Amino acid sequence: MQNPDSGQGESTKNASGSVHSDNNATNSGEIKPPGFDAVSVLWTFGKCLGALLPVYLVGYYRVSASFLVFGLMVYTGWRHSREAKEARLRSAIHHYDNEKQYTSMKIFRSKKDLPAWVNFPDVEKVEWLNKILQQVWPFVGQYLEKLLVETIAPSIRSSSTHLQTLTFTKVDFGDKAMKVVGVKAHTENERGQVLLDVYISYVGNVEINVEVKRYFCKAGVKGIQLHGMMRVILEPLIGDVPIVGAVTMFFIRRPKLDINWTGLTNLLDIPGLNIMSDTMIMDAIASFLVLPNRLTVPLVADLHVAQLRSPLPRGVVRIHLLEADDLPAKDNYMKGVIAGLSDPYALCRVGPQTFTSHVVDNTVCPKWGEMYEVIVHEVPGQELEVEVYDKDPDNDDFLGRTKIDLGIVKKSKVVDEWFTLKETKSGRVHFRLEWLVLLPNTERLEQVLQRNESMTVSSKTSDPPSAAILAVYLDKAEALPMKKGNKEPSPMVQLSVQDITRESRTCWTTINPKWEDAFTFFIPDPHKQSIDIQVKDNDRIQTLGSLSIPLSRLLSGPNLSLDQWFQLDKSGPASRIYINTVLRVLWLDEENIPTSSTEAANLAAGLSKIRPQQTSPDPSFATEGVLRIHLLEGQNLVPKDNMMGGMVKGKSDPYVKINIGGETFESRVINRNLNPTWNEMYEVVLTTLPGQELHVELFDKDMDMKDDFMGRYAGFVVSLFQWYTLNDVKSGRLHLVLEWVPTVSQPDRLDQVFQFQSRQSYHNKAFPSMALLFVFVERADGLPLKKSGKEPKVGAELVVGGTSHKTTVCDRTISPQWDEAFYFLVHDPREEILIVKLSHSWTLPIGSLVVPVRELLSEPDLVLDQWLSLDGASPDSQILLRAELKVKHTLAVTAKRVTVTEMVPEEVTEEPCLPGTLPTHTNPEPSFGSEGVLRIHLLEAQNLIAKDNLMGGLKKGKSDPYVKINIGGVKFKSHVIKENLNPTWNEMYEVWRYSSDQEVQVELYDKDMDKDDFLVHRLMCGFLSLFQWYTLNDVKSGRVHLVLEWVPTVSQPDRLDQVLQLQSLQSYQNKAVPSAALLFVYMDRAHSLPLKKSGKEPKAGAELVLGETTYRTKVCDRTNSPQWEEAFYFLVRDPREEILIVKLSSAWDQAMASPDSQILLRAELKVRHTSISSMVLYSDIARATVSSLPSVSVPEEAEVMPDVIPETRPPHTTPHPSFGTEGVLRIHVLEAQDLVAMDKLMGGLKKGKSDPYVKINIGVVKFKSHVIKENLNPTWNEMFETVLNPQAGQEVQVELYDKDMDADDFLGRFMMRLSDVISSQYTDQWYTLNDVKSGRLHLVLEWVPTVSQPDRLNKVLQLQSLQSYQNKAVPSAALLFVYMDRAHSLPLKKSGKEPKAGAELVLGETTYRTKVCDRTNSPQWEEAFYFLVRDPREEILIVKLSSAWDQAMGSLVVPVRELLSEPDLVLDQWLSLDGASPDSQILLRAELKVRHIHKHVPTINVLECGTKCAQPIQSAALCTLTALSIHVIIGFDRNCMAGEKD
Secondary structure, X not given: OOOHHHHHHHHHXXXXXXXXXXXXXXXXXXXXXXXXXXXXXXXXXXXXXXXXXXHHHHHHOOOOHHHHHHHHHHHHHHHHXXXXXXXXXXXXXXHHHXXXXXXXOOOOOOHHHOOHHHHOOOEEOOHHHHHHHHHHXXXXXXXXXXXXXXXHHHHHHHHOHHXXXXXXXXXXXXXXXXEEEEEEEEOOOOOOXXXXXXXXXXXXXXXXXXXXXXXXXEEEEEEEEEEEEEEEEEOOEOOOOOOEOEEEEEEOOOOEEEEEEEEHHHHHHOOOHHHHHHHHXXXXXXXXXXXXXXXXXXXXXXXXXXXHHOOOOOEEEEEEEEEEEOOOOOOEXXXXXXXXXXXXXXXXXXXXXXXXXXXXXXXXXXXXXXXXXXXXXXXXXXXXXXXXXXXOXXXXXXXXXXXXXXXXXXXXXXXXXXXXXXXXXXXXXXXXXXXXXXXXXXXXXXXXXXHHHHOOOOOOOOOOOOOEEEEEEEEEEEOOOOOOOOOOOOOEEEEEEOOEEEEOOOOOOOOOOEEEEEEEEEEOOOXXXXXXXXXEOOOOOOEEEEEEEEHHHHHOOXXXXXXXXXXXXXXXXXXXXXXXXXXXXXXXXXXHOOOXXXXXXXXXXOOEOOOOOOOOOOOOOOOOEEEEEEEEEEEOOOOOOEEOOOOEEOOOOEEEEEEEOOEEEEOOOOXXXXXXXXXXXXXEEEOOOOOOEEEEEEEEOOOOOOOEEEEEEEEEOOOOEEEEEOEOOOOOEEEEEEEEEOEEOOHHHHHHHHHHXXXXXXXXXXXXXXXXXXXXXXXXXXXXXXXXXXXXOEEEEEEEOOEEEEOOOOOOXXXXXXXXEEEEEXXXXXXXXXXXXXXXXXXXXXXXXXXXXXXXXXXXXXXXXXXXXXXXXXXXXXXXXXXXXXXXXXXXXXXXXXXXXXXXXXHHOOOOOOOOOOXXXXXXXXXXXXXXXXXXXXXXXXXXXXXXXXXXXXXXOOOOEEEEEEEOOEEEEOOOOOOOOOOEEEEEEEEEEOOOOOOEEEEEEEOOOOOOEEEEEXXXXXXXOOXXXXXXXXXXOOEEEXXXXXXXXXXXXXXXXXXXXXXXXXXXXXXXXXXXXXXXXXXXXXXXXOOOOOOOOOOEXXXXXXXXXXXXXXXXXXXXXXXXXXXXXXXXXXOOOOOEEEEEEEOOOEEOOOOOOEEEEEEEEEEEOOOHHHHHHHHHHHHHOOOOOOOOOOOOOOOOOOOOOOXXXXXXXXXXXXXXXXXXXXEEEEEEEOOOOOOEEHHHOEEOOOOEEEEEEEOOEEEEOOOOXXXXXXXXXXXXXXXXXXXXXXXXXXXXXXXXXXXXXXXXXXXXXXHHHHHHOEEEEEEEOEOOOOOEEEEEEEEEOEEOOHHHHHHHHHHHHOOOOOOOOOOOOEEEEEEEEEEXXXXXXXXXXXXXXXXXXXXXXXXXXXXXXXXXXXOEEEEEEEEEEOXXXXXXXXXXXXXXXXXXEEEEEEEHXXXXXXXXXXXXXXXXXXXXXXXXXXXXXEEEEEEOOOOOOOOOOHHHHHHHOOOOOHHHHXXXXXXXXXXXXXXXXXXXXXXXXX
16 A cells, blocks of 8 residues: 555656546546646646746846856756666666576676675575565564654654654655675684674665654655675673674674655755765764774673673784885876876775875875874774875876785784785885784883884874873763753763873763773873873863873783773762773784795785795694593493383393584494493594583483483593493493593604504494694695686695595685694504695695605604695695694503403404504405395195185185295295186295295185185295195195205306306296395495585485395484494396495485595305206296296385475466377287298208398387297287377388398388378288288287376276287386476575586386576476376386486476376476475476277187187187287187187
8 A cells, every 4th residue: 555645745746646636536426637636737837936936036136147057057966966876776676676687687797796695705695594584674664663753753852842843754664675695704713703794785665754844844765775794793602592692793894875865855965965964874874883883782691791892902003105106197287298297195094094195296106104003903804995196186186096904914914015006007005014913911012112212204294103002991980060050961071192082972961971982092102191081061161070090000900901990080079980991012023924025926906915934823723632432331220121011121222322522422232231331432622621511321222112211421521430320310320431631742652652552442443543633724825727717716625544624615816815724633643644635616626735644753843834835736836734743642540441441351352443544345244145045936736625615615616826935034925826726826936044944934825805715724844855746734635836946156257147048048927037146235334425515414324226126224323424334135137237226315315425425335246056956947947937027116105295386486387288199009010921031041952931020110219029030920929119199191111121140131011101090099900011922910000099087097907917928018008298397496506506407207217308407596498208107006207306417406206196196187286306405396297198998909818718719729829828918819809709600
């Protein structure tokens, strides 16, 4: 809805009167003509009169026309300024609404216009935060509106009698929320704080209107822009909720502000006034939020907010502005005919501190020789901004600018360099910058004073050097005297040091003011100066009290500070003021200044880079130690496993969890033991902070439910060798040894430590570390450019043994700077190596460095701190690092602890791994890989008992027998033979087993509708028998024919061909394929796995897949080096074809890999041993088998949960109208007759035969039958299927060939039109071959349309089960049409770029791929695919999304059976992706169409027909029994009917 006031105002401004007249028309029920609106006419007349009145008055009073011209110029300037400001606001709002399109159209003209997260890789884009701000912005607007109307407006009205009628007529903060365009986290800051740089951008459609009714005055704001970088400091960090004590916010540099005024405040857009007004507002903001001012919000009570709001400066920079060179000449004479020089001066700015040099006339090489001192509050962040101008009478000409990062000055101590000026053709400036540290003592004060006296300053405008800095925190005052007339004063304070005076803010009408202001003064000599404090009333006339403090008093105070109440002079008897004064001596640390500070090339911003000769790490570097935790044993633990429903007490399966310093360790499980012995050791690197707490918990491991709690202990790390009583349980104690191992720089202790640790062994195979290696990577220099000529984005990776760390990736530069520290546990310093690899964004190697740790043993204090050359880079490439080795200090008491390991029996003590290295091979149990295979052949049975009675038992029937086999818990079940007492199964089963003492249990049943009848209760078979009839027990008659074969395995690959040849002779009714080998896999461990996206270590599990068999390991606790030690086996059908796939993931949901990730496993293949007797056996079995088809593998089912579709996206797909209209052409190649003999014998003297095969072509689709050897009347019985969209003119081309060793001979061809096949639907015909003397081919061509009728599926599958073909083809039951429309919210790549998304669709053995879209996280494909579905109840559609087929981005699993429950068998919606971000979805349409069964296709029983027509058509019946083709059945049925008539 529109605000009534604003709506009326807009209608009036438009001068159309439409809104007003419409409102009147609505109220009165009439429609007035738009030209007769009185208000509109009066408004137009008033505007004309207002425009002509100044002209009339100028002529009437005979005023000079120059006033009129001046007024027009002011109006024109105001109009131009306002239109420009409105244009900027519209552009900003348009960019806000269309940010992606705006960026893609390359609107940003230069790199500086891009967001910070684009320019700097370490600035992160926080879209999640912007979404939160957008969501809460309306409520922020409600709060601010309430604040303005209910709080600020009353205070303004009460402040002045002229503003008593002020009201806010409209307050609307719009729908454009403030955006955070990037966040940078500084990791090099102090440990007790979190330092963030937040880049904010606010382009708001704010509308605030103010009216003062007394003066008929209206004003307001319509649109605000604010852009800047705000620093947020979270400190102090505390060990209690909310973890952060306070939040401090401020701008390091002034933000950019642009305000669009309305109403009377339009005058502020007049040129000159607009700059003044914006500057005044910025000054108001700067007084609260720009350095040195800070906004501090405490989050906990009893916090010293003053120290956070006004902390001591980081340091002081002394700036020596020396000279400039080669400046541009800006002064020209005679309109440029004669070139002059310049009158340069320099403007230096650090935050709000600005200094201007004197002007040097007529030179382009000025020498200033001036010195300034600036206070540095924040490093990194603050910069020295330098601008050089040419002094002119009117406007000064710009000569160039540069910026210098003060963080570099802090690290280099002294920077004495020439700095090239930017944005100009030539010119450079010479600076000497000195970093002065703040000393809290007077030890070096006299030295500083002497140095300052000897320092000469050439310029009169420069102040003398300062010896100290004074920080004054003005807190509050009490009991100030009243003003004249007994009125309360409005006190403010003036603080003076020598000739510098600062004023505090004013506290209105109070005698107990609280200022909480901070001030800083430079002190040339603390011995001679004092600070004078005067408390005055707001009028600056009446003095309320005074105080003078000599600075020499601070020199004798503790820590050079005074923090106390001071009694005021010339004030009330109880008047006092609370002040905290801190003095710090300014010291230039010349001893640590790099000697070659003038060497180096330019930095990225044009400033010269200093190459320090040594690193400058934080003082806390290399102060950590190691806490070694020895978990020995437990006693009297609580039993948690109860048996017989709790009537009998059991034991427990205890294990221990230890947590300290953010590290968690978990012991192994000791089964069924209340007094377990673990003997395990863990190490964690900790700082020396006191009071760190150790948490120990015991649990009982359960298989099904949650592990039972068995007690805990929590306490400080103080004791060494002790039993700890468990809390929160009835009984139990735990034996721990807690050993704090400090580190020392004494290499002579190394042999002692190594000798001591060699005697230790632990069950968890841990090997104690001998030393800690601390590495500080500071910077590199002279790195080579990329092949493209660009500077690299450099990151460094440090590797020691199995541990690796990575630095941050720097922005493009050949001189990166990291300043990052790392540590490594070193098991043997004499063997391990430190490897440093430099690369561009972790992809392109730049150079490397190898430092054997043993080299540090010969260095002083075991420290290597210098520049080192890089291998594989340019000759000048070097890296500056500090490698410090600290050997562990072995305490005397630890010698007593050696006996602890001796308490453990020798038979359970395991050898530890090699020191400092990962094991090179696995160490499985001795029984690994010793298993074999028991193969069970179920052949037939005879004389079984008839269990099915007819006519109520008056007539004996038969039985429907099947067999159940059980061995060692592995069960098999045969298929049911209907109405047969002498069934033939011919089925085979294989089971992997451990020992030969197990029995094979065989049970026979008769299949009934209700409960199956027993034919034999149980039959026990041993393994010694091989080929035998087994008599059934507990029944009158019956026996079963079994072959039990124990197949051992051997490591002899030369037996493989023999085994595969024997395997090819075997065929079974249950479609089983005998295995040729056993693959044993031992999963030991992995290392260097990547962290999860959340930054946590993964819970790693491994999935092993070979063929249709899948195993999963246990899921380890969070670690990037999991250890499983589990064994698995696989039955391998053909080792030449099968593939073992190992997939690692975190808790089965996030795949894992990185370039350094490795896995240690043992894969052992053992070929089955084939004896001569088994070959004879197989030849007997082969004669009794019937050809069968192999089974179709079906993947595991998955469930798809569609998400809610956002309204902005299309809820459904829009495929082409032809989508899903295809049908299936099914071709049955049955047999041929009278083919031409092409093979000649005896040189052509004797006719031979042919080796025929068939080729079928339908457009680009081709099929080929198998070859029938030496046969002129071959029978193929093969079936082929293809999906077609019928088109005019398509033909089916059939050709026959004779297979030869060289070129195949032609045996004939024929063609038919596809339209004829489609029109007839079903064609069973003999086709005469053309272009040959004789021959014909029997084909069945069937056009199978599809329908959306799920009730036909069972009928189709029933018919499908009766069909069998020589080429093992399985007729499809349905067609699945898939339309891939689009996806959205796909995750970005690891590099931060948008993906090039493509989708891969898999169903069974059929795979399709979409096109690869251009870079976007919302790709659109609009492509259609189809799949032949054999059994919709079993098959699964899998959709895998990836970026350019190399980086997985999510997947989707759709079981086809779910479509059977959808309306019209169609699933058309958005579906969520697994393994992607939570918002990632894909829009697709999956449409299932069941094949249509023709009415004339009969489904008859083959065996019955063969019985009726045994003699007349014996050959045809034999063909039917071997082929089982339903279409041969049709022809056979017709012949059968004809035979009966005869």
